[in-house]
Each structure stands twice: as structure tokens, then as C-alpha cells.
Amino acid sequence: MSARHGMRWPTAALAGAVIVAGAALAVVAARGEPSPRTLEGRVHAVASTLRCPVCQNLSVADSPSLLAQQMRSTIAKELQAGRSPDEIRGEFVAGYGEWILLAPPKRGIDLVAWLIPILLMAGGAAWAGLAVVRWTRGSVPAPIASNAATGPGLPPGDRVLLERAIRSVSDEEPE
Amino acid sequence: MDPRGPASHPSGLEATGRWTRRRKRWVVLAGTLGGVALLSVLLGFGLSRDPTLIRSPLLGRPAPDFSLRALDGTDSIRLSDLRGQVVVINFWASWCAECRVEHPVLAATWDRYREQGVVVLGIAFQDRPSASRAYLSELGGGWPQLSDPGERTALAYGVYGVPETFVVAPDGRVMFKQVGAVNYGALTDEIERLVATT
Structure with a gap:
């Protein structure tokens, strides 16, 4: 009995630590990056959500291409003119379509791309939780x-x- | 001997345990197969679409307005001033090989339809004005040529690269877009259709 208790507490502590760490990670991920203060940072924040039209799978923030440079300067001008990031993204969507957005919109068929990881994470967490409960019950012997x-x-x-x-x-x- | 030994197990319980185990296995199997099937359908849907072929969201929508200065610096042209006319907008650059290929098509279109009020507008894309002017003096082209500082107009039209050609209807809506060297038949068909409705 005492031996089983000796096994149980570190396991429970470890499980608790994993849960706390996971929750902290989830909170940090959900909050995202802190909103940038400088214009450069704000331009980067918008540009990193847009796909560079002339290169495959690079954001406008990362692409060295001329068109991406011009898109960044357009974003800077619009931000200075007081436009919101969503309005600026909307303008690019009007010209290029939703293709220009690096993350799919959260509606329609595109919602699947957002929901599947959440469902898998929830399912995995539930499975892991059940497994931990089963192991720590000490019902093995x-x-x-x-x-x-x-x-x-x-x-x-x-x-x-x-x-x-x-x-x-x-x-x-x-x- | 353990009091909960084999003898104390009613045979029914054993059968139930085996049955739930089997059912559980089926549930896991069905769940896995269902998940794989769903992902396969999504993958198939994604692979059946050509990611390089993106329908312009502008088609059928009002053409983004612009007011651009001519390359030779004389005057500027505002698209909304051309309401009531068919407007062909062609984005090009002197460094673009396909633009040279399509240049005669635009010249022929301009020659054939300018009398009917069709306007062809060239907009230089990512080009030095001196290079653009040299290109035009080499190849000719009497239709208005505009410069687009910062590519604001090209970005509003969702231009990926040059050449790209748009046809704007008299009511100001974008009716046609071609990426790459424009096809004379397709372009003139669209113009004929729009001219006939005016």
C-alpha cells in the first residue's frame, strides 16, 4: 500500500505539472503576440497575415520580392491614414480574393481547418486524462x-x- | 487463494466483459476509419482544385477606381470618367517577355475598336519610367500609358505579375480578366459583347 502511494504522488505531481504547463501554453498561444507599438511592428503584424502573391508560401512580411515590399509600404501608408488591420486586409482580399490571407477565414468549409486541431487536442487531452486516472488508481495489480x-x-x-x-x-x- | 478467484466469477460477467471489449474495439476502429475517410475527402477536395488558378474576386464587381498620371507626364486619367465606355486595362512592364508577345494584340484591338469608343489603357508595373518609355518608342502603341507609383492600382486589381488584362464594362464592372499574354479572340469577343449592349 505504501509503495503504491509512493508511486502515486510523483505521478500525480507530474500529471499536474503537465496540465499546468499545457494550460499556460494554451493561454499564451490564445493571447498571441502582444500588439506592436511601432509602425514597423504594426506593418509586420499585418504583413505576416498576408500571402506574398508572387512567391509560394511566403508571407508579405518575409518575402524580399518587390511586390511584397510595395505591399508593405501600402500597408504602412494605410495604417498611417488610420485604417485598421482588418480594413487593410479586406482591401487586399477585394483584389486578390481570400487566397491572399495566410490563415483561412473562420467560416464555411474553411472552419474545418480551425476545428479539427481543436477537436484532436480536446480528444487527446481527454484520452490522456483518462489514461492518467486509470494508471494512478493503482488497479493494475x-x-x-x-x-x-x-x-x-x-x-x-x-x-x-x-x-x-x-x-x-x-x-x-x-x- | 484469492477470494475473488476464478470460481467467484459468474460466467455472464466474463462474457459481458468480452463483449464490451469487442464493442470498444469496433468503436475505435470505426472512429479511426471515419476520421481517415473525412481527411481523405478533404484532401481529395483540396487536390482536385488547382491552387494556381484563382478566380479574380473582381469579376462582376465594380472596377477599383484610379486616377493615374500618363507615363509622358502630360495629363492624368480617371477610370470613373470613362463610365459608359468599354475599358481595357493592361498591366505590363518593359522587362516582361510575354508583354512583347501580346503587344500586337493590344495594338490591333486599339486600332479596331477606338472608333467605337473602346479605350485601351496601359499601366506600367514595377518598371522605371525611362525603361517603359524606351519600350513604347521601340514597339509603338498609341493608347494611353499610365504610371502607377507604388503599384497601388495593381495591388487594388490583385495583379500577381505582368501581363494581366482586365475588361471593364460601360457600367464600371470588371467583366473579364486574363493572366498572361492576352488572347485576341477572347478579348475581342468580350469587347464585341459589351459594345453590343451599349
Whole structure:
């Protein structure tokens, strides 16, 4: 009993630490980057959500191409004129379509891309939580002790083998 | 011996345990197969679409207005002033090889339809004005040629690269877009259609 408790507390502490770390990570990820103060930072924030039209899979913030440079200067001018990042993105969408956005919009069929990771994360967390609860309950020794021969835990073939082995051991014992 | 030994197990319980285990396995299998099937459908949907072929969101929409200075610096042209006329807008550059290919098509279109009030506008894209002017004096082209500082107009039209050609209807809506060297038949078909409705 005490040995099992000795195993339980570090496991629980570890599980707790993992949960706390995961929650902290989720909060940080959900909050995103702090909103930038400088114009350069604000331009970067908008440009990094837009796809560079002339290069594959580079954001406007990362692309060295001339068109991306011009898009960045357009973004800077619009920000200085008091436009909001969403308005500026909307203007690019009007010309290029939603293709220009690096992240799909959160509606229609594109919602799937947002929901699947969340569902998988939730499912994984639930599965991990259940597994941890099952392990820390300390129920592992019980079925081995009580159900070894005929318990529900063994496939029929293994059970036959096990029974045969037990029988052979007990047969040998008297001699 | 353990009091909870084999003898104390009613046979029914064992069967139930085996049954739920089997059911659980089926649920896991069905869930996995369902997930894989869903992802396959999405993947198939994604792969069946050509990612390089993007329909312009401007088609059928009002053409973004612009007021641009001519390359030779004389005067400026405002698109909204041309309402009531068919306008062909061509983005080009002196460094663009396909623009040279399509240049005769634009020249022929201009020659054939200018009498009917069709306007062809060239807009230089990412080009030095001196290079643009040298290109025009080499190849000719009497239709208005405009410079687009900072490519503001090109970005509003969603230009990826040159050449790109748009046709604006008399009501100011974008009716046609071609990426790459413009096709004479397709361009004149569209112009004929729009001219006939005016």
C-alpha cells in the first residue's frame, strides 16, 4: 500500500505539472503576440497575415520580392491614414480574393481547418486524462492477482497457454 | 487463494466483459476509419482544385477606381470618367517577355475598336519610367500609358505579375480578366459583347 502511494504522488505531481504547463501554453498561444507599438511592428503584424502573391508560401512580411515590399509600404501608408488591420486586409482580399490571407477565414468549409486541431487536442487531452486516472488508481495489480487464469483480460488462446503453464507448475510441485 | 478467484466469477460477467471489449474495439476502429475517410475527402477536395488558378474576386464587381498620371507626364486619367465606355486595362512592364508577345494584340484591338469608343489603357508595373518609355518608342502603341507609383492600382486589381488584362464594362464592372499574354479572340469577343449592349 505504501509503495503504491509512493508511486502515486510523483505521478500525480507530474500529471499536474503537465496540465499546468499545457494550460499556460494554451493561454499564451490564445493571447498571441502582444500588439506592436511601432509602425514597423504594426506593418509586420499585418504583413505576416498576408500571402506574398508572387512567391509560394511566403508571407508579405518575409518575402524580399518587390511586390511584397510595395505591399508593405501600402500597408504602412494605410495604417498611417488610420485604417485598421482588418480594413487593410479586406482591401487586399477585394483584389486578390481570400487566397491572399495566410490563415483561412473562420467560416464555411474553411472552419474545418480551425476545428479539427481543436477537436484532436480536446480528444487527446481527454484520452490522456483518462489514461492518467486509470494508471494512478493503482488497479493494475488486482486483475493480475485475481483474474490471471480466467479473467477477462486475456484472449482465449493466451488463457489456454497460461492455464497449461500453471497446471504444469502445480504438477511439478509435489515432486 | 484469492477470494475473488476464478470460481467467484459468474460466467455472464466474463462474457459481458468480452463483449464490451469487442464493442470498444469496433468503436475505435470505426472512429479511426471515419476520421481517415473525412481527411481523405478533404484532401481529395483540396487536390482536385488547382491552387494556381484563382478566380479574380473582381469579376462582376465594380472596377477599383484610379486616377493615374500618363507615363509622358502630360495629363492624368480617371477610370470613373470613362463610365459608359468599354475599358481595357493592361498591366505590363518593359522587362516582361510575354508583354512583347501580346503587344500586337493590344495594338490591333486599339486600332479596331477606338472608333467605337473602346479605350485601351496601359499601366506600367514595377518598371522605371525611362525603361517603359524606351519600350513604347521601340514597339509603338498609341493608347494611353499610365504610371502607377507604388503599384497601388495593381495591388487594388490583385495583379500577381505582368501581363494581366482586365475588361471593364460601360457600367464600371470588371467583366473579364486574363493572366498572361492576352488572347485576341477572347478579348475581342468580350469587347464585341459589351459594345453590343451599349
